[in-house]
Amino acid sequence: MAVNVSIEDRIAIEQLVTEYAYRLDHQRWEEVADLCTDDAVLFIRGREIVGQEGLADWAARRAERPNRRTQHQMTLLRLDGVSADEVHGTAALVLHIAKTGGGGTYVDLIGEYRDEYVREQGGWKFRRRRLVPLDAY
Amino acid sequence: MAVNVSIEDRIAIEQLVTEYAYRLDHQRWEEVADLCTDDAVLFIRGREIVGQEGLADWAARRAERPNRRTQHQMTLLRLDGVSADEVHGTAALVLHIAKTGGGGTYVDLIGEYRDEYVREQGGWKFRRRRLVPLDAY
């Protein structure tokens, strides 16, 4: 029984997905945790990031590599309503990375995030994100 | 005389365009026909696919190549209302393909779909899709 997702909620979730990418690409890793619930779990490239503590650790590790410049292109947001306050969905990622020591970029990864979004007092947040590479669709 | 496209219709058509890409990329080719009218015609890379029968044939041929992994990135949806139940539009495509026998992807095609969308009882569907490559804009 799919629940309809209102336009307001759709756009709020689209903004959430955009904001996640924006913060990564602008090296504001420590602010990604604000987009996630306290019990969030992210499965990203073989790593499992658990809760606010896990997100803080992950952000600290990321900050050690400031030269890695990324552009997370997000498209194809596809949502399924579960309840008034829970939506599941997928969002396609093309991850571009700037080459070091010169110009140009390359595509590092293509895949999709399989997400669970929940509404909390402050708005929509990620409760789960699992990044699945294209060859594992 | 352009007809205004409501936000509800815009988002429904955006979801239709997303769903088409999603089903291709998840190898659910036989479900693409559900997104098309009975008299739909698709012009894709030199091939003309006509109606539900044509779509069934096309899906069967596609299913013979399950190793071809694709990501259809859709952006730049641009709509022109024709009537309350008909919208024409374009949607830009960047088609990524996973390289076989190893990692990585490459861009196989860039172009735009030139579409006709019509509202039927079950919602918005494709009546026409013509994929035009970038060098033929």
Place this chain on the structure above:
Amino acid sequence: MAVNVSIEDRIAIEQLVTEYAYRLDHQRWEEVADLCTDDAVLFIRGREIVGQEGLADWAARRAERPNRRTQHQMTLLRLDGVSADEVHGTAALVLHIAKTGGGGTYVDLIGEYRDEYVREQGGWKFRRRRLVPLDAY
């Protein structure tokens, strides 16, 4: 004090950003000026384009290179309301170019536009666009 951006305004600005890319990619450079205020300033790849006169000059120069085929992929629209009639925002760009003398494309530039949008009688327009490359985020 951020001002809420209504869904109607968000979608209108999204269409503005799409239309800018569409006109560039369809070589309708002289129509880009219609998307900009009379006092608009665009900072694009080391060039400063000022006002309607500057836009006309820029369009004329662009028209001298009709063989340069582009696809401006726009994603990650992120908006901050400033007032009822002014919104600031960013929009990520991946610029694809068709190779000359054969097939294929390459990514020429990745970056983001940092924009100021204002509402005029005819709708939303660009007052400022600054294209910032990925390595200068």
